[in-house]
Amino acid sequence: MRDAIAEAALPVGALVAALALFGVFVWVGGASPVEAWTILFKGAFGDWFSWQNTLQRAAPLMLTALCVALPARAGLIVIGGEGAVVLGGLAAAAVPYALALPENAWGSAVVCLAGAAVGAGWIAIAGALRQYRGVNETISSLLLAYTAIALFKQLVEGPLRDPTTLNKPSTRALAEGLRIGGIAGSDVHWGLALGVAACAIAGLWLARTPSGFAVRVVGGNPRTAQLVGLPASRLIVAACALGGACAGLAGAVEVAAVHTNANASLIAGYGYAGILVAFIARQSPFAIVPVAILFGGFGAAGSLLQRRLGLPDASVLVLQGIAFVLILASEALRGRRWFGARFAMKSLPLARRRVA
Amino acid sequence: MSLDLVGAFAAAIVGGALRVGVPFLFVSLGECLTEKSGRINLGLEGVLVLSAMSAFGGSYLTGSPWAGVACAAFAGAALALLHGLLCSLPRVSDVATGIALMLFGTGLAFYLGKPLIQPQAAQLPPLALGGFSSSPVVQAALQVNPLLPAGIVLALLMRWGFARTRWGLLVRLAGDSASAARALGYSVNGIRVAATVAGGAIAGLGGASLTLFYPGSWNEGISSGQGLIAVALVIFARWSPLRCVGAALLFGGAGAIGPALQSVGVSAFYYLFSAVPYVLTLVILVISCRPGSVARGSPGELSSVK
Numbered sequence: 001m002r003d004a005i006a007e008a009a010l011p012v013g014a015l016v017a018a019l020a021l022f023g024v025f026v027w028v029g030g031a032s033p034v035e036a037w038t039i040l041f042k043g044a045f046g047d048w049f050s051w052q053n054t055l056q057r058a059a060p061l062m063l064t065a066l067c068v069a070l071p072a073r074a075g076l077i078v079i080g081g082e083g084a085v086v087l088g089g090l091a092a093a094a095v096p097y098a099l100a101l102p103e104n105a106w107g108s109a110v111v112c113l114a115g116a117a118v119g120a121g122w123i124a125i126a127g128a129l130r131q132y133r134g135v136n137e138t139i140s141s142l143l144l145a146y147t148a149i150a151l152f153k154q155l156v157e158g159p160l161r162d163p164t165t166l167n168k169p170s171t172r173a174l175a176e177g178l179r180i181g182g183i184a185g186s187d188v189h190w191g192l193a194l195g196v197a198a199c200a201i202a203g204l205w206l207a208r209t210p211s212g213f214a215v216r217v218v219g220g221n222p223r224t225a226q227l228v229g230l231p232a233s234r235l236i237v238a239a240c241a242l243g244g245a246c247a248g249l250a251g252a253v254e255v256a257a258v259h260t261n262a263n264a265s266l267i268a269g270y271g272y273a274g275i276l277v278a279f280i281a282r283q284s285p286f287a288i289v290p291v292a293i294l295f296g297g298f299g300a301a302g303s304l305l306q307r308r309l310g311l312p313d314a315s316v317l318v319l320q321g322i323a324f325v326l327i328l329a330s331e332a333l334r335g336r337r338w339f340g341a342r343f344a345m346k347s348l349p350l351a352r353r354r355v356a
Numbered sequence: 357m358s359l360d361l362v363g364a365f366a367a368a369i370v371g372g373a374l375r376v377g378v379p380f381l382f383v384s385l386g387e388c389l390t391e392k393s394g395r396i397n398l399g400l401e402g403v404l405v406l407s408a409m410s411a412f413g414g415s416y417l418t419g420s421p422w423a424g425v426a427c428a429a430f431a432g433a434a435l436a437l438l439h440g441l442l443c444s445l446p447r448v449s450d451v452a453t454g455i456a457l458m459l460f461g462t463g464l465a466f467y468l469g470k471p472l473i474q475p476q477a478a479q480l481p482p483l484a485l486g487g488f489s490s491s492p493v494v495q496a497a498l499q500v501n502p503l504l505p506a507g508i509v510l511a512l513l514m515r516w517g518f519a520r521t522r523w524g525l526l527v528r529l530a531g532d533s534a535s536a537a538r539a540l541g542y543s544v545n546g547i548r549v550a551a552t553v554a555g556g557a558i559a560g561l562g563g564a565s566l567t568l569f570y571p572g573s574w575n576e577g578i579s580s581g582q583g584l585i586a587v588a589l590v591i592f593a594r595w596s597p598l599r600c601v602g603a604a605l606l607f608g609g610a611g612a613i614g615p616a617l618q619s620v621g622v623s624a625f626y627y628l629f630s631a632v633p634y635v636l637t638l639v640i641l642v643i644s645c646r647p648g649s650v651a652r653g654s655p656g657e658l659s660s661v662k
Binding site: 079 | 591630
């Protein structure tokens, strides 16, 4: 328990410092920092309406954060989750073009699985290029993400376009029965449950199963993994594929629950925000859930900041950037006492990793 | 396609390579300098966007494009300084910091650049190199960014500097063997911070090329990964400033295929052609990397190529 508190102290401190710095930033911009903080929290968690908005944004963030965290536990820094999101969403919207699906929960499951499968394949490419060709996965995954976005636009404006969508090219809308509805009649859709479940399953998999343990060994010390004969390449590609499946699922859920068809609104940066969530959660799937809710909340409050204080909508991006910088800087303060091998920052490149 | 169309297409590709390639050139030169000192700065994508915004803002407020260029170099250096200092802290990874600055730099640029989306700013005056030809197509294609010759001179200077000057040797020493540099009494972190800052300033000139020459306006989609492609180009160019020039022009040409086809009336698959630079970068990385061995010519301390 004390370990867990010590573990959380630095990220929480860094987040508080980030909010403080954001206040300074707002103040320089001519607005009141106290008001900005109040709006930030009211817009995120003030009432049931903002909670619904927050949770709706948190669902895809959980899944895209897993796309960073799972490969990170296997020792890879994958930042191209956005590509898996858009292609997963596109696949979900495209399934009914090819298959006549039953308009019930089974049909929805097929739609989601299609998204997850495409996302898994896309991110697995980055893992496989790294393992079999030695290509840096950070760079290749982001290049793949840009390629995916180009592919998405080409298909949505070309062969998959619904000719009735005039000013905003979109695919045909999913049939009513294939969509994912709200939980208990609210705006919060079942994608949130999927996100929480995915985080819990990923956490349990890493902590409690032999294959999850093997992945952590490969990520923690590749030399040891080699010595004990673990199939490192297969494990790494599998971790990437699982992460990609989560991000692809995020895209599918966004289409099936929010947009109802695939269009450019799907390219909303959830993949990039997921990187930040995963790093703040220190690549732990369980910690991703609260961090995703927090940042989903900040995202939800963004438009309120814009309306009430006249701050540009990018102010949330600035807050995210500050938080990311400070969370990395806080690693330098980490005392050796807290720096057990198990909790070591899994995202550091091998050459720089120092295990106490 | 008739002969005229082929000619127009070729001119559009060459002209496009010279225009689109300039940001690649500066960012890859900046990254080359940073990586020679033993650190990778993935944040140059953020530097590119922030400096593009700063250049446009500087030019808009002062009316002088050259003041904009200075603002861009300054903004690039400032963001790179943050990278350099953060990475000097213990246990802070340069790759993760780069990702953070990519997000921070673009967020800051969108925030500060909001009022700059509508207005026009004074542009850099083009150099007309097409005077030898009477064809208006050739003349239009050879309206060259005035920063391009500066970039080529800079590449030559860097090549000479790395080989012949004390500073160049120090940077390479810090990049190839930190312990040797330390044994000689130099501050490895100090050298790396200086190299990162200089690299950021150089990359900033690439940002200025984006908003003050081509495409010549500021919007939030001004760069989609050019900074990152340039980082990958350095691996392809095997850390040689002169090869960076060739690589940047090659990628400029690849990036110009889509617009060039559009200019001769082919607009199908526009988005697919816009993805050519990314796919080409991936293919080149696959060809030039080998599993389990270090890329040829790479600085010994670099974590990204291991």
